[in-house]
Amino acid sequence: MNTKDLIRLGVPPGEATRRGMDLIARYLLAGRDRSELAAEVEAVVRDPAAFVDDPLKGEFARVLQRCKRPLRDAPAAWRQWGEDLEPEAVNQMGRACQLPVAVAGALMPDAHVGYGLPIGGVLATQGAVIPYAVGVDIACRMKLTVLDLPLRDLDRQRERLMRAIAAETRFGIGAKFEQRRQHEVMDADWSVSPVTRQHKDRAWAQLGTSGSGNHFVEFGVFTAEAPVGGLPAGEYVALLSHSGSRGTGASVCEHYSKLAMAQHPDLPKEHRHLAWLGLETAEGQEYWAAMELMGRYAAANHALIHRHLARHLGLEVLLDVENHHNFAWKERHCIDGVERDVIVHRKGATPAGAGVMGVIPGSMATPGFLVRGKGNPESLESASHGAGRVMSRTKARETFEWGKVNRLLKERGVKLISAGLDEVPMVYKDIHQVMAAQNDLVEVLARFDPRLVKMAPHGERPED
Secondary structure (H helix, E strand, C coil), X not given: CCHHHHHHCCCCCCHHHHHHHHHHHHHHHCCCCHHHHHHXXXXXXXXXXXXXXXXXXXXXXXXXXXXXXXXXXXXXXXXECCCCCCHHHHHHHHHHCCCCCEEEEEEEEEEECCCCCCEEEEEEECCEECHHHHCCCCCCEEEEEEECCXXXXXXXXXXXXXXXXXXXXXXXXXXXXXXXXXXXXHHCCHHHCHHHHHCHHHHHHHCCCCECCCCEEEEEEEEECCCEXXXXXXXXXXXXXXECCHHHHHHHHHHHHHHHHHHCCCCCHHHHHHCCEECCCHHHHHHHHHHHHHHHHHHHHHHHHHHHHHHHHCCCEEEEEEEECCEEEEEEEEECCEEEEEXXXXXXXXXXXXXXXXXXXXXXXXXEEXXXXXXXXXXXXXXXXXXXXXXXXXXXXXXXXXHHHHHHHHHCCCEXXXXXXXXXXXXXXXXXXXXXXXXCCEEEEEEEEEEEEEECCCCCCCCC
């Protein structure tokens, strides 16, 4: 038995599942009959009061009595891709599926702990949107552009490419342009929410910037073994970027998360970051409009980065592919055998409907992949959004030093312009294992190998 088995029995994720796992370990160490374990645990879950004085099961029983019962009699069905995921990420997925508005879920192979819904979590709800299940960096996204730069110039013109990145985007918290970029997104209706109205000027100043954390701009080698998107098979130079809606998106998340929590004061503590807004409410409609505006704004950031870099270098675009993650979509899915209109939250997960193209990056020293979705209904037509972290930022800064990292980057042929120690390749899962774990979700069309990487300088606070 494992944590997910306990959740399926109705054990509230968190302290109760931890005590349940303690019971299982002590039961086995005591040499008790393994074949009777599941039945004995289920008996405690069904009637904890009968076991509070039991020397082996009493602690688990008492915790069950203290905990608020799950919000549903049984969690909404969900499936996990990948093995050895963080136990707390699995717990978070289980908690999300206990919400009364939840109808289905999926956990991607790059999953790790987040606020509310785990990173790599996919959650379908009925008539409700959960700000923290969308994420703090609303509409964080990927964009890949294949350019007509000769492959040999990736090394020969390295300094020129570095100067172009420095000129055409900005990195770091609060990064902005003194001479503002122009894009039609700033002509949209920014009064859809008091937050977007208040922060429009800030958003304009940050338009075309990249931010900090795991956000990056990279030049690399794009390898297509077969024709893709009208592009013949071969090796090309490509530009890859990752960033989102910057400070304004974070402010939207913060404001509406607080409103959602105020509307659901009785939620158990461990479910607090999963508070939702009904889409029939004024607050829910406001958040949805603000989220969609942040989606357009994030797309504009990438469009400007790629447009200005191509123009700066005098290059033509041969292929463009992009996709959101950290977003919610109104979609129709078959849930429990019935076609339903639902809200699908993909927090750190890539849309992977049948034929839908997307980009799944690795790390600064490992490949990313251009993929085409297979439309798997069990994953709510989703896939991972990257490799996924295996180490916290604090632990990474305590563990690594630049000498070792730089040797690895040199071996991989990567020139790092700037980044923090908390973003080095070793803090990420093996991207090849992640891709293998989801071969029923996406088909790989091409590969991107980073060669020139720019992220926020070391010491910047992350905002991914």
